[in-house]
Amino acid sequence: MILGTKRFLSNFLLLMALLVMPNTVSSQLLGSAKTVTEEPEKIPEDSLGRRTPQGTVNGFIKAIADQNYLRASQYFVLSKRAYRKTAERIKIAKTFQQLLDQGGNLSPSSIISNKETGRTDDDLAIGVDLVGNISTNKIVIQLYVENQSDDSQPALWLFSAETVEEIVSADVTSEKTFLDRVLPNILLEKKLGNVPLGHWAVVVIMMVISYLFSRMLLFAFVFVVQKLWKKAESDRGRAIVEAFELPIHMFLGVILFVVLTQRMGISIVVRQRYSIIIITIGIIAFLILLWRLTDFVSTFTRKRMSLSGRISAVSTILFLNRTTKAAIIVIGIIAILGIIGVDVTAGLAALGIGGIALALGAQKTIENFVGSVSLIADQPLRVGDYCRVDDIKGTVESIGMRSTTLRTAARTIVTIPNGQLSASKIENYAHRDRFIFNPILGFRMETTPDQMRYLLVEIRSLLYAHPSVLDSPPIVRFTGITADALKVEVTAYIEAVNFEKSQEVQEDLLLRMMDIIEKSGTSLAYPSQTIYMARDISSSDEKSAEVSEIVKKWKNENQLQLPNFDPKRIEELKNSIQYPDEGSFRPSEE
Structure with a gap:
């Protein structure tokens, strides 16, 4: 029994040792794996600051x-x-x-x-x-x-x-410097900031003198410009002079101050301290010049766009004006901070990251703005134009910075983002220099060949004679015989100032063609699929015989204008038709 107990205890201790040993070994291994990282030797700072x-x-x-x-x-x-x-x-x-x-x-x-x-x-x-x-x-x-x-x-x-x-x-x-020779000893011996008090007093005096003298030089410069430049008294000339006046004044003042203080022998300690102020003033003067030139360009561009009727461009010009001013402010702040000695590298990196995030977040807005700029630059459409954008037809009512609105024939408003609009197919009907006239006429199957010849000649004569049809040769051709009609296709171009006028001319041409068709003795064919219950009106034998006689006469006199018209006959026909026709209302012209 005792031996069994001892054997049990020895086995138990052995098992506990095996369970504990891996942790011990692993912890030893982990401990041995740790290495001490040696820090790089730090370069000592120079107590006099001579590292740069x-x-x-x-x-x-x-x-x-x-x-x-x-x-x-x-x-x-x-x-x-x-x-x-x-x-x-x-x-x-x-x-x-x-x-x-x-x-x-x-x-x-x-x-x-x-x-x-x-x-x-x-x-x-x-x-x-x-x-x-x-x-x-x-x-x-x-x-x-x-x-x-x-x-x-x-x-x-x-x-x-x-x-x-x-x-x-x-x-x-x-x-000796000029100041050492003219200043009393008391102003040279008394010092402020280890600089003679007289030097500080001279700096203040030179500031006042530089300001007044630069003002006099600027006045003389403006006077000479007004005498030599004839447009100086115009609105644009005065605006340009005002834009340059203050920056030039500041530049002249700074230059005079630097030259005078250096030549008079002002202590280098004083001059080195206010050198940052001088450069800052120069940067501010340049920024003011850019600001005023931006206002000048914006003002006169808006006036020009308004006079030319391009009202939609005004909003874009205002936006660009504000964006340019914001950029001037940001660039000015960065430049001044750099002159003062502030490290702007981290700030520029942050602005770059922020700009990327802003661009990603406002991608659609930027896309619409770029689209509006391209619309205004290319001018595929203007306010008041009737156009088709994809499957939408309407009149342009406004072109904004973000979107463009169209008024459809149903009097509804359709708003299209400018980014999408600039990438769409735009068909502008307002920019047409001519309007196509392309009716396809179908005549009855009973139409005789002479009647067809008569129709072809007279319709073509009508197009040559009408004053609102362009000189480009009109096309009137007998194009085919179908199951229900004899087809004649007409192609011509109407000269009109707008779509409404072209509709008026087209109406007049169709009415005159109906007169020619009625005079020929034939008529337009009805579709064969349609069933007419009314009694059919037979063609006029009398008119058909009359038309045959006319065509026969043309043939005998070699005057049949088929397949082409005689150029002399074309010249005789030009503008021989009175339009509007006699009896039409004609508004009085002032």
Whole structure:
């Protein structure tokens, strides 16, 4: 019993071990599979911000604004000997500032590249960027920054050795700026933001002077334009002058302000700070010009469309005007944010994704708008035209931005989306230059050959003689003998200003043809399937004999106009018929 119990316990423990072991082994295996992901070594930031050309220029301006010339010298490529001499480093930085104040110009911060690779779209070598220039009476220096590291090291942009060498060799001891010569010492010694107070005062004065002087130049420019351009006093001329007036004023003011402040020797620290404002004003002036030109084009295009009767185009012009203005606002905001220094790449990507989503959601709306633009551009139909679109016939009542409405003969309104309309087959009856006249006449089987000849000649003579039938040779042919009639097919074209007038001419021609048929002694055939209970009217033997005599006379005189008419006879017949006929009502013409 004890042995059995021991055997049971040993088997139980063995089974528990087998059940637990896989979990243990698997957990060991899982644990051993874990690997520690090594993070890439983070490149340390440069405390002076010299990783990009923009950072180098901004750091240098900040250093000289703080009058920390030793730190400013760390933005130069210096020789080991010059680097060890603190006094020489400070002297180079001060000389650089003095040259910039006298006639130097640095590119606005937002225009300088903010990438470690610098600009790659210019003609300079890779790793070299042009960031400004110095131009005085004696020297001209191009200011370059250069990446001093190779591909294995983080970027380090410094003012190039050539630039520093030209700065060191420049003689600035005898030169003073205009402000240094005219401003009192008190305004030069007192400083605001480490810039002499007199410089800030001169900036404000130059703003006022630039505004007034640019206003005077603009007035003179407008006066000259009005004298030289004869159409300047017209509505269109005044609109064009007004559109350009404010943007030109702003451009002139900015240009004068930049030139005056640079020539007077305003501190580069001040000029670099308001350079962003100047560029922003220039962008705003350009956007205002685009805005006003959009209004000008829209206004005069709408007037032209209204005068030509193309009222349907006005709504499209308004829509395009608003869309263009919205695009100007969006582009202006993006441009100004980019100048200020805001990274708009993510915003543009979001706008692109949003634009795709909007385009997918408004696919039908965009399709209808494009359709309306194509309808207005191609003009397959206009308001008031009678046309057929697929199986729908009606008169066009309106052409909108989304749809076009047709008034049918049943006086109902059918609305067709412009996207569908532009892809449909449109048959416009209003644009016809002529109207076809194509009756098929069936004569009785008892009609004699001479009667048929008489009918062919007289009907053709009628078409030649009628003033509303075009000169193109009409076709009157005996086309066949059927089980119930002798068929004659007539084809001619009626000249009329509209469909109603063509109906009037067609009515007159049919009535005259009935007179010819009645005079010939025969009559139109009735369908053989129809049973007539009335007594049949026999053909007139007397008229038949008379027609035979006429045809015989034609033959004897060689005047039978079959199979073709004599051209002389055609000229005699032209316009020989009075239309409207005698006795018809004729409205008096004013």
